[in-house]
Amino acid sequence: MKKISVKLAVAFIILILLSSLLSFLTSAVYMPNLQQEIKESQEAIGILIKDLSEKTDLSNEEISDIISWYTYETSILTHEEEAYINEQEYLILLDGGMIHKPFRRFSGVSTYLMIDDDIMRIQLRQNQNIWKIAASRIWFPGISFVIIGSVLIIFVVRHAVRPIIKLTNATREITLGNFDVEINYNNKDEIGQLTTNFNRMINELKKIDTLRKDFVSNVSHEFKTPIASIQGFAQLLQQDDLSDENRKEYARIISEESSRLSHLTSSMLKLSKLENQEIIQKHKGFYLDEQIRKCILLLEPEWSKKSIDWEINLDRAMITADEELLQQVWINLLINAIKFSSNDGKIIVSLNHLKEGVEISIRDFGKGMSSKTKERIFEKFYQGEEAHDVEGSGLGLSLVKRILDLHGAQINVESSLGEGSEFSVTLNIN
Known part of the structure:
Protein backbone atom coordinates (compact mmCIF):
# COMPACT_ATOMS: atom_id res chain seq x y z
CA MET A 1 0.00 0.00 0.00
CA LYS A 2 1.44 3.33 -1.02
CA LYS A 3 2.05 5.94 1.64
CA ILE A 4 0.05 9.13 1.47
CA SER A 5 3.29 11.14 1.43
CA VAL A 6 4.40 9.34 -1.76
CA LYS A 7 0.99 9.86 -3.38
CA LEU A 8 0.98 13.57 -2.55
CA ALA A 9 4.57 14.06 -3.71
CA VAL A 10 3.92 12.28 -7.03
CA ALA A 11 0.71 14.26 -7.54
CA PHE A 12 2.46 17.57 -6.92
CA ILE A 13 5.39 16.70 -9.19
CA ILE A 14 2.99 15.75 -12.00
CA LEU A 15 1.20 19.05 -11.50
CA ILE A 16 4.50 20.92 -11.74
CA LEU A 17 5.41 19.10 -14.96
CA LEU A 18 2.01 19.75 -16.52
CA SER A 19 2.03 23.40 -15.52
CA SER A 20 5.56 23.80 -16.89
CA LEU A 21 4.57 22.17 -20.19
CA LEU A 22 1.44 24.31 -20.53
CA SER A 23 3.45 27.38 -19.67
CA PHE A 24 6.00 26.51 -22.37
CA LEU A 25 3.29 25.92 -24.99
CA THR A 26 1.56 29.17 -24.12
CA SER A 27 4.82 31.08 -24.19
CA ALA A 28 5.81 29.65 -27.56
CA VAL A 29 2.45 30.25 -29.25
CA TYR A 30 1.68 33.59 -27.69
CA MET A 31 5.15 35.12 -27.52
CA PRO A 32 5.12 38.44 -29.44
CA ASN A 33 8.51 39.35 -28.05
CA LEU A 34 10.09 36.28 -29.64
CA GLN A 35 8.42 37.03 -33.00
CA GLN A 36 9.65 40.61 -32.82
CA GLU A 37 13.11 39.45 -31.85
CA ILE A 38 13.27 37.23 -34.96
CA LYS A 39 12.27 40.18 -37.15
CA GLU A 40 14.88 42.45 -35.58
CA SER A 41 17.58 39.80 -35.94
CA GLN A 42 16.77 39.34 -39.61
CA GLU A 43 16.76 43.12 -40.17
CA ALA A 44 20.19 43.33 -38.54
CA ILE A 45 21.42 40.59 -40.87
CA GLY A 46 19.93 42.52 -43.81
CA ILE A 47 21.86 45.68 -42.80
CA LEU A 48 25.02 43.61 -42.54
CA ILE A 49 24.44 42.21 -46.05
CA LYS A 50 24.03 45.74 -47.42
CA ASP A 51 27.25 46.87 -45.77
CA LEU A 52 29.16 43.90 -47.18
CA SER A 53 27.74 44.57 -50.64
CA GLU A 54 28.75 48.24 -50.52
CA LYS A 55 32.16 47.90 -48.90
CA THR A 56 33.46 44.70 -50.45
CA ASP A 57 33.77 43.13 -53.86
CA LEU A 58 31.99 39.96 -52.73
CA SER A 59 29.24 38.63 -54.96
CA ASN A 60 25.74 38.15 -53.63
CA GLU A 61 26.23 34.36 -53.65
CA GLU A 62 29.40 34.71 -51.58
CA ILE A 63 27.74 37.09 -49.17
CA SER A 64 24.83 34.67 -48.82
CA ASP A 65 27.21 31.83 -47.98
CA ILE A 66 29.13 33.96 -45.47
CA ILE A 67 26.07 35.35 -43.66
CA SER A 68 24.26 32.03 -43.28
CA TRP A 69 24.97 30.62 -39.81
CA TYR A 70 23.54 28.19 -37.25
CA THR A 71 20.11 29.75 -36.74
CA TYR A 72 19.42 31.76 -39.90
CA GLU A 73 20.07 31.09 -43.57
CA THR A 74 20.32 33.59 -46.42
CA SER A 75 19.40 32.76 -50.01
CA ILE A 76 18.81 34.48 -53.37
CA LEU A 77 15.33 34.10 -54.78
CA THR A 78 14.88 32.35 -58.07
CA HIS A 79 12.67 33.87 -60.80
CA GLU A 80 9.84 31.54 -59.79
CA GLU A 81 10.08 32.59 -56.13
CA GLU A 82 10.16 36.29 -57.04
CA ALA A 83 6.65 35.86 -58.39
CA TYR A 84 5.39 35.77 -54.78
CA ILE A 85 6.50 39.39 -54.28
CA ASN A 86 3.68 41.74 -55.25
CA GLU A 87 4.14 45.09 -56.91
CA GLN A 88 3.84 47.22 -53.80
CA GLU A 89 6.37 45.07 -51.95
CA TYR A 90 8.68 45.17 -54.95
CA LEU A 91 8.65 48.98 -54.90
CA ILE A 92 9.64 48.95 -51.23
CA LEU A 93 12.57 46.69 -52.04
CA LEU A 94 13.64 48.94 -54.96
CA ASP A 95 13.60 51.87 -52.58
CA GLY A 96 16.15 50.06 -50.35
CA GLY A 97 13.64 48.93 -47.73
CA MET A 98 12.91 45.53 -46.26
CA ILE A 99 9.66 43.55 -46.14
CA HIS A 100 8.47 40.72 -43.91
CA LYS A 101 6.35 37.84 -45.06
CA PRO A 102 5.02 34.82 -43.12
CA PHE A 103 7.21 31.76 -43.26
CA ARG A 104 6.39 28.19 -42.34
CA ARG A 105 4.06 27.55 -39.40
CA PHE A 106 5.82 28.13 -36.08
CA SER A 107 8.86 29.46 -37.98
CA GLY A 108 8.17 33.14 -37.64
CA VAL A 109 8.61 35.36 -40.74
CA SER A 110 11.04 35.78 -43.62
CA THR A 111 12.75 39.10 -44.31
CA TYR A 112 13.42 40.27 -47.88
CA LEU A 113 15.80 42.94 -49.24
CA MET A 114 17.21 43.80 -52.67
CA ILE A 115 20.93 43.83 -53.36
CA ASP A 116 21.67 45.02 -56.90
CA ASP A 117 19.14 43.08 -58.97
CA ASP A 118 18.88 40.11 -56.64
CA ILE A 119 16.21 39.70 -54.00
CA MET A 120 17.66 38.06 -50.94
CA ARG A 121 15.68 36.22 -48.28
CA ILE A 122 16.65 35.80 -44.62
CA GLN A 123 14.79 33.14 -42.66
CA LEU A 124 15.14 30.51 -39.97
CA ARG A 125 16.86 27.34 -41.07
CA GLN A 126 14.74 24.31 -41.88
CA ASN A 127 15.66 22.63 -38.60
CA GLN A 128 14.84 25.73 -36.54
CA ASN A 129 11.46 26.98 -35.31
CA ILE A 130 9.88 28.94 -32.51
CA TRP A 131 9.53 25.80 -30.38
CA LYS A 132 13.24 25.08 -30.47
CA ILE A 133 14.23 28.67 -29.80
CA ALA A 134 11.86 28.87 -26.84
CA ALA A 135 13.01 25.48 -25.54
CA SER A 136 16.69 26.43 -25.84
CA ARG A 137 16.06 29.42 -23.61
CA ILE A 138 13.92 27.84 -20.91
CA TRP A 139 15.09 24.22 -20.69
CA PHE A 140 17.65 24.82 -17.97
CA PRO A 141 15.47 27.12 -15.83
CA GLY A 142 12.53 24.75 -16.42
CA ILE A 143 14.43 21.64 -15.38
CA SER A 144 15.90 23.48 -12.40
CA PHE A 145 12.41 24.63 -11.43
CA VAL A 146 11.04 21.07 -11.61
CA ILE A 147 13.94 19.56 -9.64
CA ILE A 148 14.00 22.23 -6.93
CA GLY A 149 10.22 22.27 -6.74
CA SER A 150 10.09 18.47 -6.43
CA VAL A 151 12.65 18.45 -3.60
CA LEU A 152 10.79 21.19 -1.75
CA ILE A 153 7.44 19.45 -2.28
CA ILE A 154 8.80 16.16 -0.92
CA PHE A 155 10.12 18.00 2.14
CA VAL A 156 6.87 19.89 2.69
CA VAL A 157 4.72 16.78 2.16
CA ARG A 158 6.78 14.75 4.61
CA HIS A 159 6.42 17.52 7.16
CA ALA A 160 2.68 17.87 6.48
CA VAL A 161 1.86 14.17 6.82
CA ARG A 162 3.95 13.67 9.96
CA PRO A 163 0.98 14.28 12.29
CA ILE A 164 -1.14 11.95 10.14
CA ILE A 165 1.49 9.24 10.58
CA LYS A 166 1.39 9.88 14.32
CA LEU A 167 -2.40 9.57 14.23
CA THR A 168 -2.09 6.27 12.39
CA ASN A 169 0.41 4.91 14.93
CA ALA A 170 -1.76 6.12 17.82
CA THR A 171 -4.83 4.47 16.28
CA ARG A 172 -2.89 1.23 15.99
CA GLU A 173 -2.01 1.43 19.69
CA ILE A 174 -5.67 1.99 20.59
CA THR A 175 -6.72 -1.10 18.64
CA LEU A 176 -4.21 -3.03 20.78
CA GLY A 177 -5.89 -1.73 23.94
CA ASN A 178 -3.28 0.90 24.84
CA PHE A 179 -5.01 4.19 25.71
CA ASP A 180 -1.90 5.86 27.19
CA VAL A 181 -1.07 7.71 23.98
CA GLU A 182 -1.17 11.41 23.17
CA ILE A 183 -0.28 13.38 20.06
CA ASN A 184 1.48 16.72 20.46
CA TYR A 185 0.59 19.06 17.60
CA ASN A 186 0.00 22.70 18.48
CA ASN A 187 -0.98 24.17 15.11
CA LYS A 188 -4.47 25.61 14.74
CA ASP A 189 -5.09 24.19 11.25
CA GLU A 190 -7.46 21.34 10.33
CA ILE A 191 -4.91 18.69 11.32
CA GLY A 192 -4.42 20.49 14.62
CA GLN A 193 -8.17 20.36 15.26
CA LEU A 194 -8.18 16.70 14.29
CA THR A 195 -5.37 15.83 16.72
CA THR A 196 -7.05 17.86 19.50
CA ASN A 197 -10.31 15.97 19.03
CA PHE A 198 -8.36 12.72 18.74
CA ASN A 199 -6.68 13.38 22.11
CA ARG A 200 -10.09 14.13 23.63
CA MET A 201 -11.41 10.88 22.20
CA ILE A 202 -8.49 8.96 23.73
CA ASN A 203 -9.14 10.52 27.13
CA GLU A 204 -12.83 9.61 26.92
CA LEU A 205 -11.98 6.06 25.83
CA LYS A 206 -9.53 5.81 28.72
CA LYS A 207 -12.25 6.88 31.16
CA ILE A 208 -14.73 4.45 29.60
CA ASP A 209 -12.16 1.65 29.80
CA THR A 210 -11.53 2.44 33.46
CA LEU A 211 -15.26 2.50 34.17
CA ARG A 212 -15.69 -0.77 32.31
CA LYS A 213 -12.99 -2.47 34.35
CA ASP A 214 -14.42 -1.08 37.57
CA PHE A 215 -17.91 -2.11 36.48
CA VAL A 216 -16.83 -5.69 35.76
CA SER A 217 -14.95 -5.84 39.06
CA ASN A 218 -17.86 -4.43 41.03
CA VAL A 219 -20.47 -6.60 39.31
CA SER A 220 -18.36 -9.67 39.97
CA HIS A 221 -18.03 -8.71 43.63
CA GLU A 222 -21.71 -7.82 44.08
CA PHE A 223 -22.89 -11.10 42.54
CA LYS A 224 -20.19 -13.24 44.11
CA THR A 225 -21.07 -12.40 47.71
CA PRO A 226 -24.80 -13.35 47.70
CA ILE A 227 -24.17 -16.36 45.46
CA ALA A 228 -21.50 -17.63 47.88
CA SER A 229 -23.92 -17.13 50.78
CA ILE A 230 -26.74 -18.97 49.00
CA GLN A 231 -24.40 -21.81 48.08
CA GLY A 232 -23.00 -22.11 51.60
CA PHE A 233 -26.32 -22.06 53.42
CA ALA A 234 -27.88 -24.41 50.84
CA GLN A 235 -25.16 -26.95 51.67
CA LEU A 236 -25.85 -26.53 55.40
CA LEU A 237 -29.56 -27.18 54.80
CA GLN A 238 -28.64 -30.62 53.45
CA GLN A 239 -27.40 -31.76 56.89
CA ASP A 240 -29.69 -34.36 58.46
CA ASP A 241 -29.01 -33.31 62.07
CA LEU A 242 -29.91 -29.62 61.49
CA SER A 243 -32.33 -28.14 63.98
CA ASP A 244 -35.59 -26.59 62.85
CA GLU A 245 -34.49 -23.21 64.18
CA ASN A 246 -31.26 -23.24 62.18
CA ARG A 247 -33.05 -24.58 59.13
CA LYS A 248 -35.50 -21.64 59.21
CA GLU A 249 -32.66 -19.16 59.78
CA TYR A 250 -30.64 -20.53 56.86
CA ALA A 251 -33.73 -20.52 54.61
CA ARG A 252 -34.39 -16.89 55.63
CA ILE A 253 -30.83 -15.90 54.70
CA ILE A 254 -31.09 -17.67 51.36
CA SER A 255 -34.38 -15.86 50.68
CA GLU A 256 -32.82 -12.47 51.58
CA GLU A 257 -29.76 -13.07 49.42
CA SER A 258 -31.98 -14.18 46.53
CA SER A 259 -34.01 -10.99 46.91
CA ARG A 260 -30.76 -9.01 46.96
CA LEU A 261 -29.67 -10.66 43.72
CA SER A 262 -33.07 -10.01 42.17
CA HIS A 263 -32.96 -6.35 43.24
CA LEU A 264 -29.39 -5.98 41.95
CA THR A 265 -30.29 -7.52 38.58
CA SER A 266 -33.39 -5.34 38.28
CA SER A 267 -31.40 -2.19 39.09
CA MET A 268 -28.73 -3.06 36.54
CA LEU A 269 -31.34 -3.63 33.85
CA LYS A 270 -33.05 -0.33 34.64
CA LEU A 271 -29.75 1.56 34.60
CA SER A 272 -28.70 -0.09 31.34
CA LYS A 273 -32.01 0.86 29.74
CA LEU A 274 -31.77 4.45 30.95
CA GLU A 275 -28.18 4.84 29.77
CA ASN A 276 -29.28 3.91 26.25
CA GLN A 277 -32.24 6.28 26.40
CA GLU A 278 -31.80 9.88 25.29
CA ILE A 279 -35.28 11.37 25.64
CA ILE A 280 -38.21 11.09 28.03
CA GLN A 281 -40.81 8.88 26.40
CA LYS A 282 -43.75 9.37 28.80
CA HIS A 283 -44.74 12.98 29.44
Missing part, protein backbone atom coordinates in the same frame (compact mmCIF):
# COMPACT_ATOMS: atom_id res chain seq x y z
CA LYS A 284 -47.59 13.35 31.86
CA GLY A 285 -48.90 16.12 34.07
CA PHE A 286 -49.17 15.30 37.80
CA TYR A 287 -48.85 16.90 41.22
CA LEU A 288 -45.31 16.46 42.47
CA ASP A 289 -46.15 17.08 46.12
CA GLU A 290 -48.70 14.26 46.11
CA GLN A 291 -46.18 11.90 44.50
CA ILE A 292 -43.61 12.59 47.22
CA ARG A 293 -46.22 12.00 49.99
CA LYS A 294 -47.15 8.65 48.38
CA CYS A 295 -43.48 7.63 48.28
CA ILE A 296 -43.12 8.37 52.00
CA LEU A 297 -46.21 6.27 52.74
CA LEU A 298 -44.90 3.40 50.60
CA LEU A 299 -41.75 3.30 52.73
CA GLU A 300 -43.62 3.30 56.05
CA PRO A 301 -42.48 -0.23 56.96
CA GLU A 302 -38.85 0.93 56.64
CA TRP A 303 -39.02 4.15 58.64
CA SER A 304 -41.41 2.79 61.24
CA LYS A 305 -38.73 0.30 62.36
CA LYS A 306 -36.49 3.25 63.29
CA SER A 307 -39.28 5.49 64.60
CA ILE A 308 -38.28 8.22 62.19
CA ASP A 309 -39.85 11.63 62.75
CA TRP A 310 -40.84 13.53 59.60
CA GLU A 311 -41.00 17.24 58.89
CA ILE A 312 -42.79 17.72 55.57
CA ASN A 313 -43.21 21.12 53.87
CA LEU A 314 -44.48 20.66 50.33
CA ASP A 315 -45.82 23.46 48.15
CA ARG A 316 -48.47 22.59 45.61
CA ALA A 317 -46.68 21.90 42.28
CA MET A 318 -47.96 20.57 38.98
CA ILE A 319 -45.22 19.36 36.61
CA THR A 320 -44.99 17.52 33.29
CA ALA A 321 -42.54 14.62 33.34
CA ASP A 322 -42.22 10.83 33.46
CA GLU A 323 -44.14 10.05 36.64
CA GLU A 324 -42.82 6.51 37.02
CA LEU A 325 -39.15 7.50 36.67
CA LEU A 326 -39.41 10.41 39.07
CA GLN A 327 -41.07 8.17 41.64
CA GLN A 328 -37.94 6.00 41.43
CA VAL A 329 -35.86 9.11 42.23
CA TRP A 330 -37.80 10.01 45.41
CA ILE A 331 -37.92 6.40 46.61
CA ASN A 332 -34.14 5.97 46.24
CA LEU A 333 -33.37 9.28 47.96
CA LEU A 334 -35.82 8.57 50.79
CA ILE A 335 -34.49 5.02 51.25
CA ASN A 336 -30.96 6.42 51.59
CA ALA A 337 -32.11 9.00 54.12
CA ILE A 338 -33.85 6.26 56.14
CA LYS A 339 -30.85 3.88 55.94
CA PHE A 340 -28.37 6.38 57.25
CA SER A 341 -30.62 7.87 59.93
CA SER A 342 -30.28 6.65 63.48
CA ASN A 343 -33.19 5.32 65.51
CA ASP A 344 -35.61 8.07 66.57
CA GLY A 345 -33.98 10.26 63.93
CA LYS A 346 -35.53 13.02 61.86
CA ILE A 347 -35.92 13.61 58.12
CA ILE A 348 -36.97 16.93 56.57
CA VAL A 349 -38.65 16.94 53.15
CA SER A 350 -39.47 20.23 51.44
CA LEU A 351 -40.72 21.45 48.06
CA ASN A 352 -40.34 25.13 47.16
CA HIS A 353 -41.10 27.12 44.03
CA LEU A 354 -38.26 28.87 42.18
CA LYS A 355 -38.39 31.34 39.29
CA GLU A 356 -38.16 28.67 36.61
CA GLY A 357 -39.10 25.50 38.48
CA VAL A 358 -39.18 23.81 41.85
CA GLU A 359 -36.61 22.60 44.35
CA ILE A 360 -37.07 19.39 46.32
CA SER A 361 -34.89 18.89 49.38
CA ILE A 362 -34.48 15.69 51.46
CA ARG A 363 -32.46 16.21 54.64
CA ASP A 364 -31.40 13.59 57.17
CA PHE A 365 -29.33 13.90 60.35
CA GLY A 366 -27.59 10.55 60.15
CA LYS A 367 -24.01 9.45 59.50
CA GLY A 368 -23.25 11.88 56.68
CA MET A 369 -20.31 11.32 54.36
CA SER A 370 -16.77 12.51 53.73
CA SER A 371 -15.83 14.86 50.88
CA LYS A 372 -14.12 11.93 49.10
CA THR A 373 -17.31 9.86 49.23
CA LYS A 374 -19.45 12.83 48.17
CA GLU A 375 -17.43 13.22 44.95
CA ARG A 376 -18.11 9.61 43.88
CA ILE A 377 -21.59 8.79 45.14
CA PHE A 378 -23.11 8.83 41.65
CA GLU A 379 -20.66 6.25 40.28
CA LYS A 380 -22.03 2.77 39.62
CA PHE A 381 -21.51 0.32 42.51
CA TYR A 382 -19.60 2.85 44.57
CA GLN A 383 -20.20 2.64 48.31
CA GLY A 384 -18.26 4.86 50.68
CA GLU A 385 -16.73 3.76 53.94
CA GLU A 386 -19.80 5.05 55.74
CA ALA A 387 -22.07 2.63 53.80
CA HIS A 388 -20.19 -0.63 54.28
CA ASP A 389 -22.34 -1.69 57.23
CA VAL A 390 -25.57 -0.78 55.43
CA GLU A 391 -27.25 -3.03 52.88
CA GLY A 392 -27.12 -1.74 49.32
CA SER A 393 -25.75 -2.27 45.82
CA GLY A 394 -24.38 1.16 44.98
CA LEU A 395 -26.70 1.57 42.00
CA GLY A 396 -29.49 3.66 43.53
CA LEU A 397 -27.84 7.08 43.16
CA SER A 398 -26.57 6.18 39.67
CA LEU A 399 -30.19 5.59 38.70
CA VAL A 400 -31.21 8.88 40.32
CA LYS A 401 -28.53 10.83 38.45
CA ARG A 402 -29.40 9.31 35.08
CA ILE A 403 -33.14 9.90 35.49
CA LEU A 404 -32.57 13.52 36.46
CA ASP A 405 -30.20 14.00 33.51
CA LEU A 406 -32.91 12.79 31.18
CA HIS A 407 -35.29 15.36 32.70
CA GLY A 408 -32.71 18.15 32.42
CA ALA A 409 -32.71 18.46 36.22
CA GLN A 410 -29.88 19.20 38.63
CA ILE A 411 -29.00 17.47 41.89
CA ASN A 412 -26.80 18.91 44.61
CA VAL A 413 -25.41 17.19 47.71
CA GLU A 414 -24.37 18.78 51.00
CA SER A 415 -22.98 16.46 53.65
CA SER A 416 -20.59 16.27 56.58
CA LEU A 417 -19.55 13.29 58.68
CA GLY A 418 -21.76 12.91 61.72
CA GLU A 419 -24.10 15.71 60.67
CA GLY A 420 -26.21 14.02 57.98
CA SER A 421 -26.80 14.75 54.29
CA GLU A 422 -29.08 16.93 52.20
CA PHE A 423 -29.99 16.13 48.59
CA SER A 424 -31.48 19.03 46.61
CA VAL A 425 -33.14 18.48 43.22
CA THR A 426 -34.02 21.36 40.90
CA LEU A 427 -36.71 20.56 38.32
CA ASN A 428 -38.32 22.61 35.56
CA ILE A 429 -42.09 22.76 35.91
CA ASN A 430 -42.84 22.28 32.16
